[in-house]
Structures are given as structure tokens and as C-alpha cells.
Amino acid sequence: MNIGEASGASGVSAKMIRYYEQIGLIAPKGRTQSNYRVYGEQEVHVLRFIKRARSLGFSLEETETLLKLWQDKSRTSASVKEIATTHINDLERRIAEMQGMVKTLKHLSHCCGGDHRPDCPILDDLAGERAAPSDKPKSGESVA
Amino acid sequence: MNIGEASGASGVSAKMIRYYEQIGLIAPKGRTQSNYRVYGEQEVHVLRFIKRARSLGFSLEETETLLKLWQDKSRTSASVKEIATTHINDLERRIAEMQGMVKTLKHLSHCCGGDHRPDCPILDDLAGERAAPSDKPKSGESVA
DNA sequence: TGTAAGGCTTCCCATCATGGGAAGGTCAAG
DNA sequence: CTTGACCTTCCCATGATGGGAAGCCTTACA
Numbered sequence: 491m492n493i494g495e496a497s498g499a500s501g502v503s504a505k506m507i508r509y510y511e512q513i514g515l516i517a518p519k520g521r522t523q524s525n526y527r528v529y530g531e532q533e534v535h536v537l538r539f540i541k542r543a544r545s546l547g548f549s550l551e552e553t554e555t556l557l558k559l560w561q562d563k564s565r566t567s568a569s570v571k572e573i574a575t576t577h578i579n580d581l582e583r584r585i586a587e588m589q590g591m592v593k594t595l596k597h598l599s600h601c602c603g604g605d606h607r608p609d610c611p612i613l614d615d616l617a618g619e620r621a622a623p624s625d626k627p628k629s630g631e632s633v634a
Numbered sequence: 635m636n637i638g639e640a641s642g643a644s645g646v647s648a649k650m651i652r653y654y655e656q657i658g659l660i661a662p663k664g665r666t667q668s669n670y671r672v673y674g675e676q677e678v679h680v681l682r683f684i685k686r687a688r689s690l691g692f693s694l695e696e697t698e699t700l701l702k703l704w705q706d707k708s709r710t711s712a713s714v715k716e717i718a719t720t721h722i723n724d725l726e727r728r729i730a731e732m733q734g735m736v737k738t739l740k741h742l743s744h745c746c747g748g749d750h751r752p753d754c755p756i757l758d759d760l761a762g763e764r765a766a767p768s769d770k771p772k773s774g775e776s777v778a
Numbered sequence: 779t780g781t782a783a784g785g786c787t788t789c790c791c792a793t794c795a796t797g798g799g800a801a802g803g804t805c806a807a808g
Numbered sequence: 809c810t811t812g813a814c815c816t817t818c819c820c821a822t823g824a825t826g827g828g829a830a831g832c833c834t835t836a837c838a
Contacts (some may be wrong), residue, residue, distance in 0.1 A: 494814065505797065505814090524804055526815055530728035535761070542760045547735045560757045570745045574756050577784070578739050581732050588725050591691045595722050602715045610711035612718050613704045616686045617679070638785065648786090668833055670786055694824075772828065 493518075497531035499514055500537035510540065515554055637662075640673035642682035651681065659684065659698055691725055692717075 497504045511527075516536055518527035528586065543553040552573055558600045559565040559573075594615075601611040635690040641648045655671075659678055662671035665725045683704065696717055703709040703717075738759075745755040 492815075503678075522657075537732060538762055539760050542762065545735075546739060546760075547732065556757065556760060559754075560761060564751045564753060565752050565754070567746050567756075568748045568754065570747065570754045570756050571743055571748040574739050574743050574746070578736055578743065581736050585729055585732050585736070588691065588729050591689075591690060592722055592725050592729070595718050595725075599715055599718050599722065602711050602718070604712045604714065605700060605713040606710045608709050608711065610703075610709070610714045611716050613700065616683050616700060617692075618682055618686065636786075653824080
């Protein structure tokens, strides 16, 4: 299988397959005489594993760890679960951060006329003219 | 005011102040004879505006637009509100995406013993051995 | 007044994951 | 044998930020 076919079979772009090889995440089964990368079912399976891990938001570093655990038959499920749990916490933290932004922005938008006049609570807030007291009850601590 | 003082007064790192200048977002009031950047209250105000916009998740490009609107006294609040609304939608889309990941991961984690044994539904899912049917009712469409 | 510390300058590099594109070799079909 | 589609490597770009080096400037202190 050429890289193009492996790409089609795995959903990972050829560009990314080469990149994953470069960073040591994967390797082709071999090369043809003309230096073309050759892949088999095994390699495509690994690529699909990576794609799925990425789609769940794992970084390539985490994905690499998961990949090693997958291939290590003596792993413990606890070691995998720990990575997943850490990742869940990370996602939830980022979600909460963005939800805070949304909450503030919705409040400001609600207060903004959205008409032809220049008066705008959104700009007032950005400029530091406190027009949205409900979000920042204490000091000027950033949301992010 | 030197860049260091402007940084302290605005909460934007000196590194970032220089970068914002480089991309044309801001400019110092001037330079000293020895080529030091000089800032005034006005510039610090702009830096704080940028910082607040960033903390609400606006990109630098959006921030630039907001900054121009802020300085344009003939703007309409509708134009500002539109940017905010677009940004809210973007944030909500990303939040939903991550919530999907969390949902799947929590389900998998819940199914995972987290013990010393190697059996792990999380890895099984990544490997494509469908152990978590509740998330992917139809085809193999990625979450992301 | 000399010197040392610390601040400023520019320039280059790294991150993270991905894509674009150029220059050139290879393969398969016509 | 040519043409087009594929492959190779290499370089560059993204977005926002930080690190660090080399060298100049300023301030404070002895």
C-alpha cells in the first residue's frame, strides 16, 4: 500500500502520515526500491488509532503514550484510565473557561442595542469602563 | 514610560507589546534618543483594551477590528454586536465539540476497570473495536 | 567617576498540529 | 514514449506566546 492508499484507508492525510513518522510516532512497513513508503493493514490500524485519539482531543504526546500502552500487553487499565481522566479534567477546565467568556459576552450583547447608534456596552467593557458589573464582582482578574 | 512600565501598567508582557507593534496593532508614542519605546496613558489604555478582548477569547484579528471600531466615533453598536455574536457562536461550537469528547471519554472511563488488568475499553475504542456503542450511533464520523 | 546590575534593543528559535507548494523522481495507462 | 497522477524531500505559514543571546543604555551606588 502506498501512502495515498494508507491515507484513504485511515482518514489521515499523507502529509500527517509523514509528519507522524518524522516525530517517531509511526513507521512504514518499509520502502520500495524507488523509495516509496509501503504500509500494511497493521500500520493502517495504528493510523486509525491515532486519528480516533486525536478526535477525542488527546495531544500527539498523549496519543503516543496511549499507543505504547495499546501495544504493551502487560499494561494495566489503570494507567490508561489515568491519562483519560487527566484529559477529561483538562477539557472540562477549558470548557469552563470558555463558558465564562460566553456568559460575559452574552451579558454584554444583551445590554448592547445593536442599532445604528455608537453607544456600545461591549466596547465600554473592553475599554475598562465598567458597564457590566455582574461579571467582575471583585478585582480586575482576567477570565483567562 | 518605558516598555517595562507599560507592561506593568497594562498586564501585557513586553514581549507581546513588541509583537503587537510588529503586526501593526499598536504603536508606541515615540522613541527616546537611545531608541527606547515610550508609552503614555493612551497607549496603556489600548493595551488594556487588547488584554481584555483577548481574555474574552477574541483573536488578535477580531481584537484589531474591535479596536478600530472603538476608535471610530461613527461606528454603530450593531457592528460591534455582530462580531461579539459571531464569536459567541464560535465559542459555543467549540464548547459543544469538547463536551462531546468529554461525554465519550467519561463513558469509556466509566466502563474501564482502572485496575491492574490489561483489559481496557478505552484502548478498545481507540483501536476501533466498538466497545462504546452509545456515542457513535451511525458511521465512523469523527467527533472533531 | 567607575562599575555593576538591570532594562532596553533586535534577531532567531520553539511551541502544536496542520496545510501549501516547489522541485524533481516514479509509475501506469494510453 | 509521453502524459498525468503519484511519490519524494525541503521550506514556509499559521496563532499567540515565550526563551534566550548579543549588545547597547541607564541608574544607582561606592
